Amino acid sequence: MSNTEAAPATLSCRPDPAGPGVEVLTAREVPLGGPRAMRVRRTLPQRHRSLIGAWCFVDHYGPDRVAEAGGMDVAPHPHTGLQTVSWLFSGEIEHRDSLGTHGLVRPGEVNLMTGGAGICHSEVSTAATEILHGVQLWVALPDEHRHAPRAFEHYAPEPVELEGAVARVFLGALAGSKSPVVTFTPLLGAELVVEPHSRVTLEVDPTFEHGVLLDTGRICVGGSPLGLADLGYLGVGRTQLELTNLGDEPSRVLLLGGPPFGEPILMWWNFVARSHEEIVAYRDAWQSESEQFGRVEGYTGSPARLPAPPLPPVTIKPRRNP
Template structure:
């Protein structure tokens, strides 16, 4: 087991909000196929300005938006327009290429949540893009309440299964745990898991994790025991079968080589930023204002991010 600490990252260009990123981390690239975890808020929108992420591209991944507070409006280049609120999940499969925007609504006073990415396996990473929205099922284990938004978990009386589309074995859930509570979660022994502490403190298999940290648990466990102290805790649990493919991650693209990333960047810049082919790979988004241009490529050859498995 290990503890991953976050770093602060500005998100969204000139009107950037700050997020706490725990994955990818210099100690770990993925947990299952989860390859990106951004944790934000709780922010007072009147002070922070909220979320204003202009259209930008993605390839080779799924984005998963999960909110604790507030409301965000999503638009994408396959024609989707969807609000997401707490208890619901927006899942966008980028596949060969998609663009989207995310903007907090005018009625949102506090914004608080997590955005995650899932790496698509090689056999599915060039599929046609699509979008889905789901209301997530709930269950309990002892005094803890789970909302399962990806995969399945078994509770006291029922197995809660999300209808979100996945391409590898995955699980994700929000857990609300009262103070001074210990619970044992049955898990798939082939999965590795992460526990992101949103509030309070948590002991995971007898090791303490503090607010905003991500506790990593290696495969081989049939259950994981978590416990709170003198205050309640909200926790985001993610997990999945170890993802053994090498990934080249740069900006909003996931590929398998430096050359693929260069091609993806050139496609976005020419099709959308320069407007030479608005019906190209990334399409257009219903959004008033400029899109986000890609950064300049680094002056190094991008190499796969791969760390030893446990």
């Protein structure tokens, strides 16, 4: 394949002086939800890397024309031991949960749901949505908070003008902007739109590891080029992070970060746990319609709730990072 730019600019992906090299995680395509499942690109978890900070799950989807692809319709399903973070680039999703929340996910507005000891929710793209495009993220809760009460927060960050970029910080702090959304470990979550042929240097916390997810455009991070939905991982110890837009159009990325999560976790289906026995108990509770997860009111799709898949015929092992 050729680069078809008529007058390509010279803008190199130079070696990153701020720290060691970048580990590039490529996505795999998987179905999301029930019988009308849409396709998403998943970069976390992977066999060789399960977490970046407490971020334990990264799905990237779209842009999809709903009239052709069918949109999102995920029936009520359970979660434990985690927070879900929804962020859209285009479209609109109706959220309902067993806390009683009924709200909309819109571009530039973060919705964070705390599952804790147990919650269930549904996600459906609205009739007004023509193009659906966004990410779904999970955050693992530390042991002392993983049975926290159900909770829900919504926040619309103001854009921050940087030299060569615009940032929206929805979790944590970056470039003088700080999110009020409550998390149980230090976290960073931000959308950055980098101007064409621009190089942006960000001051970052050296105790954090970071991940850069490419949504659109041509970006180098730390000297390494990323492809669509690639997640560039950078370890702790750096005080700066450099993004370079190689293209003629703006490029959009998500920047995720946090200190290394020091606890091994088990992830199976929609549950984050600490032992195989907990996973079995969570599945049994969901299948028996236990009050541990509550009920979602107002969802009219089919099935009325997603059944749990069969457990694997082996003991589920903890996920660890290198």
